[in-house]
Amino acid sequence: MSFWEITRFLLDGFGVSCLIFAVTLLVSIPLGLPIAFCSMSRFKPLKLLSKVFVWIIRGVPLMLQIFIIYYVPGLVFDYQLFGNVDKYIFLKFGIDDAGRILAVLIAFAINYACYFSEIYRGGIESINRGQYEAGQVLGMTKGQIFRKVVLLQVIKRIVPPMSNEVITLIKDTALANCIMVSEIIKQANTLAATRALIWPLFYTGVFYLVFVGVLTLIFGQVEKKLSYFSS
Amino acid sequence: MALLEVRGFKKSFGATKVLKGIDFSLEKGQTLAIIGSSGSGKTTLLRCLNFLETPDEGKMYLDGRLFFDASDRKQTAGASVREKRLHFGLVFQNFNLFPQYSAFENLCLAPKLRARERPDFSSNRRNIYAEIEKKAEDLLKKVGLWDKKDAYPCQLSGGQQQRVAIARALAMSPDVLCFDEPTSALDPELTVEVLNVLRSLSRENMTMIVVTHEMAFAGEAADRVLFMDEGVVAYDGTAAEAFGVSCPCERLKAFIGSIEK
Ligand SMILES: Nc1ncnc2c1ncn2[C@@H]1O[C@H](COP(=O)(O)OP(=O)(O)O)[C@@H](O)[C@H]1O
Ligand SMILES: [Mg+2]
Numbered sequence: 251m252s253f254w255e256i257t258r259f260l261l262d263g264f265g266v267s268c269l270i271f272a273v274t275l276l277v278s279i280p281l282g283l284p285i286a287f288c289s290m291s292r293f294k295p296l297k298l299l300s301k302v303f304v305w306i307i308r309g310v311p312l313m314l315q316i317f318i319i320y321y322v323p324g325l326v327f328d329y330q331l332f333g334n335v336d337k338y339i340f341l342k343f344g345i346d347d348a349g350r351i352l353a354v355l356i357a358f359a360i361n362y363a364c365y366f367s368e369i370y371r372g373g374i375e376s377i378n379r380g381q382y383e384a385g386q387v388l389g390m391t392k393g394q395i396f397r398k399v400v401l402l403q404v405i406k407r408i409v410p411p412m413s414n415e416v417i418t419l420i421k422d423t424a425l426a427n428c429i430m431v432s433e434i435i436k437q438a439n440t441l442a443a444t445r446a447l448i449w450p451l452f453y454t455g456v457f458y459l460v461f462v463g464v465l466t467l468i469f470g471q472v473e474k475k476l477s478y479f480s481s
Numbered sequence: 482m483a484l485l486e487v488r489g490f491k492k493s494f495g496a497t498k499v500l501k502g503i504d505f506s507l508e509k510g511q512t513l514a515i516i517g518s519s520g521s522g523k524t525t526l527l528r529c530l531n532f533l534e535t536p537d538e539g540k541m542y543l544d545g546r547l548f549f550d551a552s553d554r555k556q557t558a559g560a561s562v563r564e565k566r567l568h569f570g571l572v573f574q575n576f577n578l579f580p581q582y583s584a585f586e587n588l589c590l591a592p593k594l595r596a597r598e599r600p601d602f603s604s605n606r607r608n609i610y611a612e613i614e615k616k617a618e619d620l621l622k623k624v625g626l627w628d629k630k631d632a633y634p635c636q637l638s639g640g641q642q643q644r645v646a647i648a649r650a651l652a653m654s655p656d657v658l659c660f661d662e663p664t665s666a667l668d669p670e671l672t673v674e675v676l677n678v679l680r681s682l683s684r685e686n687m688t689m690i691v692v693t694h695e696m697a698f699a700g701e702a703a704d705r706v707l708f709m710d711e712g713v714v715a716y717d718g719t720a721a722e723a724f725g726v727s728c729p730c731e732r733l734k735a736f737i738g739s740i741e742k
Contacts (some may be wrong), residue, residue: 383577386533387569389564403579406581479634
C-alpha cells in the first residue's frame with residue numbers, strides 16, 4: 251500500500267471519529283442544561299438524584315460505560331439491540347458498524363452531558379447575585395434576566411473549561427475501539443495485523459494533532475470575541 | 482398627603498430580628514437620608530421597599546392607597562410584585578451594571594423589554610424605541626456621561642459606573658429612588674461626582690431615600706433624616722435638627738460624633 255492509500259484508509263477511520271465527536275457535541279451540549287438545572291433545583295429529591303447520576307457517570311471509566319450500554323440489552327432483555335441494528339443497517343444500506351456506533355454515541359452523549367452540566371452549573375452559580383437583583387429592580391422577568399443579562403456572562407465563563415472538554419472528546423473517540431468500531435486507531439491496528447505495518451499507528455497522532463490545532467484556534471477566536479467585557 | 486407611607490415593617494432572617502417595626506412616611510419631592518451604624522437594618526429596609534425581600538409584617542401605602550400588605554399572600558407573588566417594583570428604583574452599593582452592555586445599552590435594556598408589554602408595541606415599535614433612546618440620551622447627559630455612552634462598564638471608573646447606574650434606575654421613571662450607600666465602594670476623590678448627581682436630583686425634587694455615611698451630604702441635601710438603631714427608627718426629624726446642637730436624640734448625637742471623628 252502506498253502512503254496515500256494508507257492515509258485514505260486512516261481517513262476513513264478518522265471520519266468515524268469525527269462523526270462520534272460531532273454527534274456527541276450536538277446531543278450533549280443541550281442535554282447538559284436540564285441536568286444542570288436539576289442539580290441546582292430547590293426540590294431536594296431531584297437535586298439528589300441528578301447529583302448521584304452525575305457522580306456515577308463521572309466516576310466510572312467511559313470505556314466501562316460503553317461496554318455497559320453495548321452489552322446490557324443482550325444480558326438483561328436477551329435482545330442484541332446494537333448487534334441487530336448493525337446487521338439491519340448493513341443489509342439495508344451496506345454500512346458497517348452502525349449499531350456499535352450508536353452504542354458509543356449513547357454512552358458518549360450521556361457522559362459528556364454530565365461533564366458539561368457541571369461546567370454549566372459552575373458558570374451559572376459564579377454569576378454575582380447582584381446581576382439578578384439589578385434586573386429584578388428594573389422590572390425584568392426571570393426569563394429576561396437569564397437570557398439578556400446572565401447568559402452571555404455564563405458563556406464567557408464556560409468557554410475555557412468547555413474547550414478543554416471538547417479537546418478531550420476527540421481523543422476519547424479512540425475508546426470506541428473497545429467494541430470494535432472502525433475509528434482511526436482500529437484502522438491502524440488492522441494495518442498492523444494484516445500487513446505488519448506499525449508506523450500507521452503512530453501516524454494517526456498527526457490527524458488528532460491537526461484537529462486539536464483547529465479546535466484551539468476556533469476557541470481562541472471565541473474567547474477573543476468575548477473579551478470586550480469583563481465580569 | 483404623603484407619597485409613601487410605611488407602617489410596621491418587620492423582617493427576620495431565621496432567629497435574627499433585623500427590622501423590628503419600622504414606620505415612616507415620605508412626601509413627594511423630599512429627600513430622606515437614612516443613617517445608622519452597620520448592621521442596623523438599613524439595607525434590609527431598602528430591599529423590602531424594592532421587593533427583593535418580603536417583610537414578615539407591615540403595610541405600605543403609595544399616594545394614600547394600600548399598596549402592599551404582608552398579611553395578604555397574593556400580594557407577594559410573582560407578576561404583581563414585578564408591577565409594584567416599578568414604583569421604586571434601587572441604586573446598589575456596588576453598581577451592578579450589566580458588564581456586556583455599553584453604558585447606553587445599560588439604560589435602554591429594561592425599558593425596551595418593558596415596552597414589549599405595551600399593546601401598541603408591534604404597531605409603534607420604532608417610535609417607542611426612539612423615545613426610550615432619547616430619554617437614555619437625556620439621562621446620560623444629565624449625569625455628565627454622554628461622551629462615554631459606548632463605553633463598557635469595565636472601561637469606566639467606579640464613580641462613572643455609579644452615575645450610569647443612577648441614570649439606569651431613572652430610565653424606568655420610578656416614583657421613589659432608593660440609594661444604598663452609593664459612594665461607599667468608591668475612592669474618596671470619586672464620591673464627589675456621585676454626590677453632585679444626587680444633589681442635583683434632590684434639587685429637581687426627585688423623591689429619594691438615601692442610605693449614607695456621608696454626614697455632610699445628608700446635612701445639606703436631605704430634607705429629613707431617619708436614624709436607625711438595631712432595627713428600629715430611633716430618630717425621625719429634619720436634617721437641621723438632627724445635625725444641630727438641639728438634637729434630642731443622644732444616640733444619634735453619639736453616632737454623628739463617632740462618624741465625624
Ligand atoms: N439574607 C440575610 N440572611 C441572614 N441575615 C441577614 C441577611 N441580610 C441581612 N442579614 C442580617 O441583618 C442585619 C442587618 O443587615 P443590613 O440590613 O445589611 O444592615 P445595614 O445595611 O444597616 O448594615 C445584619 O446583622 C445582617 O447580618
Ligand atoms: Mg447596608
